[in-house]
Amino acid sequence: MRPALPLALVVMVAALVASSVAQESTDLGKRYFMDSGCYGCHTVGKMGTPIGSDLSHVGTKYSRAYLERWLRDPSMQRPSAHMPKLELSEDQVKALSAFLSSLR
Numbered sequence: 001m002r003p004a005l006p007l008a009l010v011v012m013v014a015a016l017v018a019s020s021v022a023q024e025s026t027d028l029g030k031r032y033f034m035d036s037g038c039y040g041c042h043t044v045g046k047m048g049t050p051i052g053s054d055l056s057h058v059g060t061k062y063s064r065a066y067l068e069r070w071l072r073d074p075s076m077q078r079p080s081a082h083m084p085k086l087e088l089s090e091d092q093v094k095a096l097s098a099f100l101s102s103l104r
């Protein structure tokens with residue numbers, strides 16, 4: 001057997017697994033967005049409340065790293081921030097920023 005075929009399969013399977021993991025954390029982030037009350041102050045598309053900014057395209061505005069830092073503590077990013085610091089776990093921060101980055 002030529003070794004190229006199994007290698008191609010491994011690469012394909014790895015790519016599939018990686019993309020489904022990415023999809024999962026985006027879905028999880030969406031769930032946290034509802035559960036953590038973000039939608040009580042923000043809109044995404046037609047969903048949510050327009051108190052804070054509309055986040056429908058926030059993925060084009062900030063990097064994922066910036067979004068993670070913002071979610072850990074908004075006032076560290078912008079001292080004048082009105083958004084409260086929310087008690088989010090590191091997993092929630094990661095999933096939420098994955099979800100926010102996907103909003104383009």
Ligand code: HEC
Pocket residue numbers: 033036037038039040041042051052053055058061067070071074080081082083084086096100
């Ligand atoms: C009590 C209301 C409130 C809640 C709850 C809230 N935010 Fe905010 N958020 C704001 C306000 C107000 C701003 C505008 C910036 C500021 O703080 O002055 C903002 C800004 C942001 C921004 C930056 C948007 C931009 O365009 O600059 C992001 C991203 C964000 N919020 C995400 C979230 C996420 C994710 C959650 C849930 C974990 C959340 N927010 C919960 C009020 C809120």
